[in-house]
Amino acid sequence: MYTLLLVLLVFIQLLLLFALFFLVTMMATALFGVPWVPTRDRIGKKMFELAELKSGETVVDFGCGDGSLLLTAVKKFGAAKGIGYEIHPGIRWIGLLRARIAGVSDKIDLQGGNFFKVELPKADVVATYLFPETQAKLEPLLKKYYPSGTRVVSRTFRYPSLLLIKTSEAHGEKLYLYKLP
Numbered sequence: 001m002y003t004l005l006l007v008l009l010v011f012i013q014l015l016l017l018f019a020l021f022f023l024v025t026m027m028a029t030a031l032f033g034v035p036w037v038p039t040r041d042r043i044g045k046k047m048f049e050l051a052e053l054k055s056g057e058t059v060v061d062f063g064c065g066d067g068s069l070l071l072t073a074v075k076k077f078g079a080a081k082g083i084g085y086e087i088h089p090g091i092r093w094i095g096l097l098r099a100r101i102a103g104v105s106d107k108i109d110l111q112g113g114n115f116f117k118v119e120l121p122k123a124d125v126v127a128t129y130l131f132p133e134t135q136a137k138l139e140p141l142l143k144k145y146y147p148s149g150t151r152v153v154s155r156t157f158r159y160p161s162l163l164l165i166k167t168s169e170a171h172g173e174k175l176y177l178y179k180l181p
């Protein structure tokens, strides 16, 4: 009985330590970069309607959080692949778990690390929800690596010089669709 209590206490302590680590790293990410704010289905759907996402296409989310946008793309629009990059390991694990629970692990590829340091993957649609300064830094890379006509859809924040095709609104937030030159 005493041993069981001890094991339980150690388990609770480990859990608290993990939660603390998660919170501290999340605060650091928010302070020095872009905080994690997931795009749930109702806004994600509007974004992909705006981008006219078709079944079989590939979506890339730079700064994918828990993969919310990619899950919407795969589950609701039949995207063949959703590729995301997330700098916070804990948030990425949540995304991997969500993809597994939804039964779409084979279609969701969540990579860890900084997306400014990776080779950009192929995409039909790029989806982002980042701060304007981060999108401004990403913009030249998108122009350099993606073919003309690639669609870029953004929640709330604009890209500085991409060709704006259409805008839309979802629950009071602006959504922007661009096409790469």
Ligand SMILES: C[S@@+](CC[C@H](N)C(=O)[O-])C[C@H]1O[C@@H](n2cnc3c(N)ncnc32)[C@H](O)[C@@H]1O
Residues within 6 Å of the ligand: 029, 033, 034, 035, 036, 037, 038, 039, 040, 061, 062, 063, 064, 065, 066, 067, 068, 069, 085, 086, 087, 088, 091, 113, 114, 115, 116, 128, 129, 130, 134
């Ligand atoms: C506002 S959240 C959006 C999450 C997701 N795109 C969505 O709409 O549900 C932005 C995410 O980008 C991540 N992030 C910011 N800069 C990053 C970078 N350079 N590399 C990888 N992830 C980054 C943050 O950790 C955060 O989880």
